[in-house]
Amino acid sequence: MRQTIEDAARALAEGTTSAARLTEEALARIASPSGEGGRAFVQVQAEAAMAAAGAMDTLRRVGRAPGAYAGIPISIKDLFDQAGIVTTAGSMARRNEQPAAATAPAIARLERAGFVVLGRTNMVEFAFSGTGLNPHHGTPLSPYGRETGHAPGGSSSGAAVAVADGMGFGAIGSDTGGSCRVPAALCGITGFKPTSHRVPTAGAFPLSTSLDSIGPLAPSVACCAVLDAVMAGAEDPTPPPALPLEGLRLGLPSSTFLFDGLSQPVIAAFDIALRRLEAAGAKLIDVSLPEIAEIPAANATGGFAAAESWALHRELIGRSRDLYDPLILARIERGSGMSAADLIVLMAERRRIMAALAPRTAPFDAIIAPTCPLTPPAIEELATAEAFNRINLLLLRNTAVANFLDRCSVSMPCHEEGQAPVGLMLVGEHGGDTRLFSVAQAVEAALRQG
DSSP: OOOOHHHHHHHHHHTSSOHHHHHHHHHHHHHOTTSSHHHHEEEEOHHHHHHHHHHHHHHHHTTOOSSTTTTOEEEEETTBOOTTSOOOTTOSTTTTSOOOSSOOHHHHHHHHTTOEEEEEEOOSGGGOOSSOOOTTTOOOOOSTTGGGOBOOOSSSHHHHHHHHTTSSSOEEEEOSSSTTHHHHHHHTSEEEEOSTTSSOOTTBOOSOTTTOOEEEEESSHHHHHHHHHHHTTOSOOOOOOOOOSTTOEEEEEESSGGGTTOOHHHHHHHHHHHHHHHHTTOEEEEEEOGGGGGHHHHTTTOHHHHHHHHHHHHHHHHHHGGGSOHHHHHHHHGGGGOOHHHHHHHHHHHHHHHHHHHHHHTTSSEEEEESOSSOOOBGGGGOSHHHHHHHHHHHHHTTHHHHHHTOOEEEEEOSOTTSOOOEEEEEOOTTOHHHHHHHHHHHHHHHHHO
16 A cells, blocks of 8 residues: 555654655656656656755754644646746646746645645646546556556546655646546546535636636545645644444435446446445445436536636637647637537536435435546557547546536545556535545445455
8 A cells, every 4th residue: 555644744753754755755756767757747846845845854853844744745737826837737838828926725725734846747738638648748657557558547647647656645636527536546546526616726727617626636535635624724634534334325326327338347346345335334225316317418518618618718729729739629629619508508407407416415425436437548549539539538427427516526446456447436415525535434444454
């Protein structure tokens, strides 16, 4: 098991390590020519990171560390503003823009808590895909089948690979349709999507202001809870205690697309996970959620991401069209065909579906489903536009439900050691983030005991 944020905090408190040592080790992994650091990061901020780590060590020695997690190295996705740095969002089209005037509030809160930012991680251009591909900076490879080149998932691709390979103890990404949870699933780590706007999205280059949320990727549920709490402005970022698994009610959706077309490895891993949870005392209860099946029809004219990204990008496309990834450009330009009436109808449908589902899921501690219907696809499988679009939609299909419903959701690994990574997804209630962390820690413990 990878070292967690709590492991690092304990070692720092006991004096058996230092922030400088943790940061040096992470930077060494990033710089290793045999690793994925060159593709996982678009900018390594080694000098600033070592200076911050040294400052945290000094403060800890005199009893003035800003908190228990001061000095722990993490990374941030390339779409977050940092004062004095150009926010390129994984693209060449923004490389000549003005540097950010201020650091994004979510990142500034982490820095005030003493977390050390190692650098900026690679991502799908403008966060508009779940595959993880980036033709500008190269695509970091999933830890699975690395010798044959498998996609890491996106859009927070570099974030997931950095965590999976020990290049820091956590990473901050964004999740508009699954961009934290999909790469977490495909890289065998944990990813969390909060209720939208619980963590401030200011200073994060937007994809869809209706759906965007800022979330962590990390080795464990508790790690994600710490990072989420700091970004949300909680006074105490200590993870909430796990609930007893005995008697927890987990809703297993029936008659929805969430279980259509699952690959055999996903079916096998998810079935084993369900048996372990039942054996540990969880109650798995079939629940009918027919409104979920209505979401694709609601999005048929293009969806929020197409409409809102087109509004944001149309001027930049006019200036720098040739610098866009053609696959991403096509997704953005789909929004040009949407009318104001289409968007108004979509907003109304979203409200209706959210209201209809609320009483159906209220009796449950969480809804449970596979994070993705696929294990990491080989990059060569994504070579054509048709294949890219088909696989991209499949990867995002299940995760996007929580974004549409504006709910919190977490993905955690449920596969056997040495097998292709498979994610198990829990979806909580709108605003039920703290409780979902408690439920997820109970589920995680049962899966790991197996």
